[in-house]
Amino acid sequence: MILLLGATGYIGHAFQTELTRRGQRFVALSRSEVDYTKFQSLYDYLKSSRPDFIVNAAGYTGKPNVDACEAAKADTLQGNTLFPQVLAHACAALDIPFGHVSSGCIFAGAWIDYGNGWVVEKDMTKPEFVAIAKHSPEKIRGFDETMTPNFSFRDEPCSFYSGTKALGEEAIKDVGQNFIWRLRIPFDEFDNPRNYLSKIQRYAKVYNNFNSLSHRGDFVNACLDCWFQKVPFGTYNVTNPGYVSTADVSEMIKEILKPEREFEFWKSDAEFYTTGAVTARSNCIMDSSKLINVGIIIRPVIAALQTSLNNWKSE
Numbered sequence: 324m325i326l327l328l329g330a331t332g333y334i335g336h337a338f339q340t341e342l343t344r345r346g347q348r349f350v351a352l353s354r355s356e357v358d359y360t361k362f363q364s365l366y367d368y369l370k371s372s373r374p375d376f377i378v379n380a381a382g383y384t385g386k387p388n389v390d391a392c393e394a395a396k397a398d399t400l401q402g403n404t405l406f407p408q409v410l411a412h413a414c415a416a417l418d419i420p421f422g423h424v425s426s427g428c429i430f431a432g433a434w435i436d437y438g439n440g441w442v443v444e445k446d447m448t449k450p451e452f453v454a455i456a457k458h459s460p461e462k463i464r465g466f467d468e469t470m471t472p473n474f475s476f477r478d479e480p481c482s483f484y485s486g487t488k489a490l491g492e493e494a495i496k497d498v499g500q501n502f503i504w505r506l507r508i509p510f511d512e513f514d515n516p517r518n519y520l521s522k523i524q525r526y527a528k529v530y531n532n533f534n535s536l537s538h539r540g541d542f543v544n545a546c547l548d549c550w551f552q553k554v555p556f557g558t559y560n561v562t563n564p565g566y567v568s569t570a571d572v573s574e575m576i577k578e579i580l581k582p583e584r585e586f587e588f589w590k591s592d593a594e595f596y597t598t599g600a601v602t603a604r605s606n607c608i609m610d611s612s613k614l615i616n617v618g619i620i621i622r623p624v625i626a627a628l629q630t631s632l633n634n635w636k637s638e
């Protein structure tokens with residue numbers, strides 16, 4: 324039996340749908356039934372139910388966006404750092420493997436070769452970076468799983484949310500047997516306030532930058548495949564290969580969905596951070612080749628975006 328934590332949430336719901344589709348026996352446990360965030364109640368529950376594997380899709384995300392975490396720091400720390408640590412230790416004590424949904428937002432920027440070797444560029448809005456990203460993508464690489472987060476409390480600035488996600492990874496990395504699955508900006512074909520494609524369509528002004536993304540269904544499929552295909556435990560960037568700019572995605576929306584409105588963009592980071600945002604945003608390019616090299620199939624980001632828009636289902 325698989326135990327699913329956080330099934331009432333946006334990502335947890337997709338795990339629930341996919342586990343059901345696969346005909347897997349699972350239990351979706353909510354804090355309203357058992358407060359699984361407390362060590363003793365979680366330990367007692369696990370000792371009696373003995374799941375084969377746990378999917379942790381629980382955590383604290385700010386709503387409508389990461390700025391909300393700056394005003395709820397205790398909940399953010401509890402949900403994204405303290406709780407994963409409690410889970411990891413309870414699982415280790417009972418020898419139960421688990422997978423934890425982390426985030427790519429613990430990184431900022433990308434690796435780039437401007438002509439003098441590979442360097443990390445945190446500012447992907449620089450004209451030199453934009454030109455290379457458009458015309459010489461072979462000169463850009465994402466962060467892989469060997470690299471240390473550079474948008475974290477140990478490498479500031481970062482948002483409070485990102486800091487707690489990075490610390491959550493540190494807290495569980497060497498405790499028992501687990502997967503750390505890094506999700507990045509989820510989207511799919513179902514219109515939803517949490518869907519990146521819906522967000523772009525609803526923003527009064529769009530913030531343009533480069534990012535890797537995760538199709539929600541592809542993400543949960545890849546995570547579950549990690550368990551069922553018995554790939555080695557460890558950290559995996561679970562993003563659709565490649566990267567896109569928000570401007571590129573807006574163009575795809577215009578072409579495929581033909582919305583009546585035009586998209587207006589923030590003119591600069593300065594304008595966005597003065598009036599449109601409270602805390603720093605992570606924008607980053609991820610390298611998902613480790614996942615692919617262990618045999619997990621995940622389609623390129625452009626294909627996933629096109630299919631989502633071609634099958635768009637309004638709320």
Ligand SMILES: NC(=O)c1ccc[n+]([C@@H]2O[C@H](COP(=O)([O-])OP(=O)(O)OC[C@H]3O[C@@H](n4cnc5c(N)ncnc54)[C@H](OP(=O)(O)O)[C@@H]3O)[C@@H](O)[C@H]2O)c1
Nearest residue numbers: 329331332333334335353354380381382383402424426506
């Ligand atoms: N959505 C994104 O854009 C995104 C991107 C990257 C990573 N992630 C990560 O993916 C995981 C799931 O995110 P989500 O978007 O599905 O979140 P969500 O919709 O807010 O759902 C999270 C679920 O976690 C449970 N939970 C446990 N402790 C909690 C706490 N302290 N505060 C709030 N909820 C808590 C709740 O379920 P019960 O109360 O029913 O148990 C809740 O329904 C999180 O770890 C998040 O950091 C999300």
